[in-house]
Amino acid sequence: MVFPKRIYYGFKDFQPSSLPKGSRSSRGRRAAPGNIDRGNDMFAFNLLATVAGNLLNDKETQDQPSNLTAKEMKSIVKHELQNDNELPKFEPCDQGSCDEGKPNCETLCKPFISQGFVMKDCSEASSSVVVPPVVAKLEANEKSSYESTVDTGKIDKQASLSAEREKDGDAGSGNRFRSDEIITNLLCAEDIQDLDLKPPPNLVSSDSSVELPPYQKQNYTGFDTSIPNRRVDVKFSNRYNDQNSSRCYPSDIINSNGFKSQCIGGDRKIKKSSEAVFRKVKTSRQNETKCMFRSGQMYYAGQKIQKSSFKRRKFFERFTSASHQGEMKSDMFSMSPEKSLKGETSSSATALNAQTLKLKPDEHNVKCSIKSFMVPEVIINMPDSATIGELKRRTEDALTNLLHYGLQVGIALQGKKISDDSKTLHQIGITDTAKFGSLGFSLEVNSDYQHCPQPSDASEPVSWFPVSVPSDICMKGTQEDFTCQPDAARIIKKPKTGFDLFPLAKTEMQDTSKEDVNALAVVPVLNSDPLSVIPLRKSKRSELVQRRIRRPFSVSEVEALVHAVEKLGTGRWRDVKIRAFDNAKHRTYVDLKDKWKTLVHTARISPQQRRGEPVPQELLDRVLSAHAYWSQQQARSQIKHEPEQHILA
DNA sequence: TTTAGGG
DNA sequence: CCCTAAA
Numbered sequence: 001m002v003f004p005k006r007i008y009y010g011f012k013d014f015q016p017s018s019l020p021k022g023s024r025s026s027r028g029r030r031a032a033p034g035n036i037d038r039g040n041d042m043f044a045f046n047l048l049a050t051v052a053g054n055l056l057n058d059k060e061t062q063d064q065p066s067n068l069t070a071k072e073m074k075s076i077v078k079h080e081l082q083n084d085n086e087l088p089k090f091e092p093c094d095q096g097s098c099d100e101g102k103p104n105c106e107t108l109c110k111p112f113i114s115q116g117f118v119m120k121d122c123s124e125a126s127s128s129v130v131v132p133p134v135v136a137k138l139e140a141n142e143k144s145s146y147e148s149t150v151d152t153g154k155i156d157k158q159a160s161l162s163a164e165r166e167k168d169g170d171a172g173s174g175n176r177f178r179s180d181e182i183i184t185n186l187l188c189a190e191d192i193q194d195l196d197l198k199p200p201p202n203l204v205s206s207d208s209s210v211e212l213p214p215y216q217k218q219n220y221t222g223f224d225t226s227i228p229n230r231r232v233d234v235k236f237s238n239r240y241n242d243q244n245s246s247r248c249y250p251s252d253i254i255n256s257n258g259f260k261s262q263c264i265g266g267d268r269k270i271k272k273s274s275e276a277v278f279r280k281v282k283t284s285r286q287n288e289t290k291c292m293f294r295s296g297q298m299y300y301a302g303q304k305i306q307k308s309s310f311k312r313r314k315f316f317e318r319f320t321s322a323s324h325q326g327e328m329k330s331d332m333f334s335m336s337p338e339k340s341l342k343g344e345t346s347s348s349a350t351a352l353n354a355q356t357l358k359l360k361p362d363e364h365n366v367k368c369s370i371k372s373f374m375v376p377e378v379i380i381n382m383p384d385s386a387t388i389g390e391l392k393r394r395t396e397d398a399l400t401n402l403l404h405y406g407l408q409v410g411i412a413l414q415g416k417k418i419s420d421d422s423k424t425l426h427q428i429g430i431t432d433t434a435k436f437g438s439l440g441f442s443l444e445v446n447s448d449y450q451h452c453p454q455p456s457d458a459s460e461p462v463s464w465f466p467v468s469v470p471s472d473i474c475m476k477g478t479q480e481d482f483t484c485q486p487d488a489a490r491i492i493k494k495p496k497t498g499f500d501l502f503p504l505a506k507t508e509m510q511d512t513s514k515e516d517v518n519a520l521a522v523v524p525v526l527n528s529d530p531l532s533v534i535p536l537r538k539s540k541r542s543e544l545v546q547r548r549i550r551r552p553f554s555v556s557e558v559e560a561l562v563h564a565v566e567k568l569g570t571g572r573w574r575d576v577k578i579r580a581f582d583n584a585k586h587r588t589y590v591d592l593k594d595k596w597k598t599l600v601h602t603a604r605i606s607p608q609q610r611r612g613e614p615v616p617q618e619l620l621d622r623v624l625s626a627h628a629y630w631s632q633q634q635a636r637s638q639i640k641h642e643p644e645q646h647i648l649a
Numbered sequence: 650t651t652t653a654g655g656g
Numbered sequence: 657c658c659c660t661a662a663a
Contacts, residue, residue, distance in 0.1 A: 548657065574651060589651070594657070597654085652663075 551586060553595055558615055561592060561599070562622050569630040570596065599623045 382394055553561070564580035573589035581587040602610055603620035 550657070571652075573653095590653095591657075593653075650663100653661090655660090656658075 548586075552612055555613065555615060555619070557581075557584075557587075558595070558599065558619055561595060562619055562626065565596060565630070566622065566626045569633065570627065571630070571634065596623075596627075600627050603627075 386394075560580040561576070564576040568575050568579065573593045576592050577587065577589040581592060599615070599620070600623055602615060603624045607614075607617075
């Protein structure tokens with residue numbers, strides 16, 4: 001997967017009068033396309049996209065044998081995500097677009113965010129004020145140059161798509177402007193401050209609900225030439241308008257964290273199009289507002305982009321039609337069927353793939369290239385005095401956290417979710433005959449997120465630490481709402497990357513209520529539709545429930561377990577749990593029972609056969625003796641009771 | 650829900 | 657760790 005390391009933003013004067021007055025139903029979660037909410041998804045999305053894009057890193061292609069099961073594929077993808085050691089770098093206002101000598105972009109952006117960026121109060125939106133969307137568009141300033149980068153066989157297709165793009169572009173030309181302008185706008189603090197972000201009267205709503213735009217539809221075109229250097233970008237366009245855009249990432253822009261990319265014609269500016277809808281809501285708590293990020297798409301750039309181009313394709317209908325309300329629309333990604341000779345692996349295949357997926361003779365290879373991910377809805381609660389930088393880091397925290405614990409990978413084929421993880425790619429039809437672009441990846445919230453460790457969890461490694469920023473982060477899942485105990489998310493795991501939380505300014509810390517200081521709370525998104533609140537495990541998609549992460553027992557845990565079992569015996573796992581693991585929320589009594597089972601087994605095998613962290617022999621001896629003792633007790637009690645029952649009978 | 654045991 | 661019959 002390859003994502004741009006930086007995303008550029010530009011602000012364009014909004015045009016309140018031209019904004020349609022959207023209907024605002026009480027349910028309000030899904031607004032009709034084209035309503036007043038259009039626009040600001042872009043910013044929200046890009047915030048997320050940038051973070052996630054960086055998190056996801058450059059896992060560009062994956063060579064998968066076609067007998068790989070969907071489950072395995074998901075596992076691999078997730079593994080890729082989680083193994084990404086790159087520091088998330090969150091740059092909603094890209095430094096790269098700020099010329100030297102200019103004030104830093106956080107300062108520039110602050111007036112923007114303080115005026116209109118923050119939009120929604122999750123809890124009580126007694127009245128809402130709709131802020132006109134601030135539209136940012138970065139338009140392609142080249143489209144002809146890219147043809148040379150793609151296989152000739154695809155030229156025709158691209159040409160036709162180009163034509164379509166032109167057509168659509170004209171339709172939306174009113175909002176388009178050149179990237180140069182955008183960047184200029186972005187860089188001019190005065191301009192930003194001069195923006196009149198006050199909403200027009202007709203956009204003030206007293207409705208108690210806030211209407212949110214539906215998930216963005218995506219138009220996607222991607223041509224994977226299977227030649228990294230000739231990789232062609234995909235393009236997304238949100239549903240609000242079908243304007244096209246394309247982008248090119250000059251090396252000096254994209255380069256970040258060692259990520260090198262090249263762009264022929266490096267003087268050209270990045271091109272991209274997206275929107276974001278922001279709304280402002282009066283909140284009960286003054287000085288605090290919440291950012292609500294709707295899901296969006298991530299843009300990506302190939303590692304060695306030489307040209308970029310956008311073609312369009314009506315692609316999302318499949319997804320939307322097949323999608324359940326509240327379900328995150330599938331992402332796009334392309335797959336290029338690719339036959340592999342025996343033992344041949346793609347040079348871009350990751351080490352993981354290389355060692356995990358050994359191709360058998362005559363096995364077909366399927367090359368998967370993830371083009372983008374959609375990010376589940378995230379709501380971030382923070383004071384409006386916060387700067388963009390804080391928002392960035394807050395979002396980083398949230399996404400980092402979610403990537404570690406809350407996200408799983410979903411796979412869809414032609415818009416239809418693949419629910420059977422055991423099916424192989426071949427069985428599903430993802431083989432030679434796979435149609436280009438028919439496979440979708442998505443990031444989803446997994447139900448086990450509620451199992452995130454708690455501060456009281458004594459068995460948790462010290463790497464758990466309280467988040468030092470006050471924030472509430474709501475996240476809406478893909479298929480199901482997920483909930484997390486409020487304090488369950490007050491800690492996040494410090495990434496191995498050494499990613500540090502930003503220190504909040506003292507003044508701001510003081511302004512924040514104590515209750516919030518250590519809260520990185522994942523709170524359930526209020527769902528106005530009770531019918532949609534369906535327990536995950538009881539849904540038909542139960543197959544999608546992610547397996548809990550493996551958490552090997554530490555020696556100290558084993559010690560506690562052995563001690564408890566010595567005391568209580570082997571048939572009272574609930575008591576063992578309460579006695580020794582009451583504060584280890586991730587250890588269920590079933591887990592303890594299973595662990596005991598494996599301990600007994602471990603104790604019986606030779607030390608050479610044992611794996612994992614070695615358990616002291618002393619403990620294993622105690623396991624055996626305790627097991628023997630309680631087995632005997634159990635047998636005795638049966639002998640003792642059976643006659644009684646016989647007598648009673 | 651908890652136990653017990655196979656997968 | 658998961659799944660689930662049985663209690």
